[in-house]
Amino acid sequence: MQDMGIQVLFEGINFSRLLAGLWVSLRLALISMVFSVALGIFMGMVMASRNKILTVLCRIYLETVRIMPQLVLLFLVYFGAARHLGIDISGELAAVIVFTFWGTAEMGDLVRNALISIPRHQYESGYSLGLTKAQVYRYIILPQTLRGLLPSGVNLLTRMIKTTSLVVLIGVVEVVKVGKQIIDASRYENPKAALWIYGTVFILYFAICFPISRLSIALEKRVKG
Numbered sequence: 001m002q003d004m005g006i007q008v009l010f011e012g013i014n015f016s017r018l019l020a021g022l023w024v025s026l027r028l029a030l031i032s033m034v035f036s037v038a039l040g041i042f043m044g045m046v047m048a049s050r051n052k053i054l055t056v057l058c059r060i061y062l063e064t065v066r067i068m069p070q071l072v073l074l075f076l077v078y079f080g081a082a083r084h085l086g087i088d089i090s091g092e093l094a095a096v097i098v099f100t101f102w103g104t105a106e107m108g109d110l111v112r113n114a115l116i117s118i119p120r121h122q123y124e125s126g127y128s129l130g131l132t133k134a135q136v137y138r139y140i141i142l143p144q145t146l147r148g149l150l151p152s153g154v155n156l157l158t159r160m161i162k163t164t165s166l167v168v169l170i171g172v173v174e175v176v177k178v179g180k181q182i183i184d185a186s187r188y189e190n191p192k193a194a195l196w197i198y199g200t201v202f203i204l205y206f207a208i209c210f211p212i213s214r215l216s217i218a219l220e221k222r223v224k225g
Contacts, residue, residue: 008186008193009200017182018197021175022204023162028095028174035096036103044102044111045137055120058108063190065105072167076105078170091172099160100194110152116147151220162205175201 009015049056065073078094081087089097118141126136168177179197186193 006196007181008101009191011067011186013210015200017178018175018204020176021173024174024206025161025167028092028099028167028172029157029161030182032096032099032103033160035100036107036160037153039100039104040107041111041142047108047112048115049170055091055094062105062219063111065102070098070102070163071169073101074166086118091167091170093162094170095167095172100168103156103160104203106156110149110156111145113150115141117148118144137165148223151216151223154212154216154219158209158216161209161212165205165209175204212225 035127045057046054047165049055074094077098078089078091080107082094106157122140123136126140127133131139160171164174165176167174168180171177179201183194183197
C-alpha cells in the first residue's frame with residue numbers, strides 16, 4: 001500500500017480538504033449562475049426586440065465572449081483591469097465576474113432563441129384579451145420561455161462547474177489547487193500520490209456533473225414530450 005500512494009487521501013484531513021475545495025468550485029459556479037440567469041433573461045429580451053442598435057451591441061458582446069477563452073478573461077480581470085485600475089479584488093470575486101460575464105451572454109442567447117420560437121399568435125391572443133405588453137410577457141411568454149430553458153440552463157451549469165477548474169491559475173484555493181497542495185506536501189513520502197489525488201478530483205467532478213447532466217437530458221425529454 002505504501003508504494004501505491006492511495007493512503008495519502010486518508011492522512012490527516014486531506015480528503016476533507018478536497019471536499020472543501022470542491023465546495024469552493026460549486027459555490028463560484030452557483031453564484032455566477034444565479035447572476036447569469038437574472039441578467040441573461042433581460043439580455044435575451046433585449047436581443048429579441050426590434051431595436052437594431054441594442055441587438056447589434058448584444059451580438060458583439062455575445063461573439064466577443066464566445067471567441068475569448070475564459071482563462072484570458074480571468075487574467076484580464078484579475079491581473080489586468082483590476083491592477084491597472086488600482087482595484088484590489090480577490091480571485092473568487094474575479095472568477096464570479098468572469099463567469100457571470102460569460103454565463104450572461106450564453107443565457108441571453110438561449111433566452112433569445114426561446115422567445116423567437118414562440119408563435120406570434122400567442123402574443124396576439126394576449127393583446128386581444130386586453131393584456132398589456134408587460135402582462136403578456138409575464139403571464140404567457142416568460143413561463144413558456146423559462147420552461148423551455150430549463151434543460152439548456154442546467155447544461156450551462158454543468159459547463160460552468162467544470163470551467164471553475166481554471167481559477168486555480170489566479171490563486172483560488174479550489175479542489176484542483178488543494179489537490180496540488182497535497183501532492184506537493186507528500187512528494188517525497190508518496191511520489192505516486194498524484195494519480196490518486198487527481199483521480200479523486202476526477203471522481204468528485206463526475207459525481208457532481210453526471211447527475212446534473214442526466215437531469216438536463218430528462219428535462220429536455222419532458223419538455224419535448
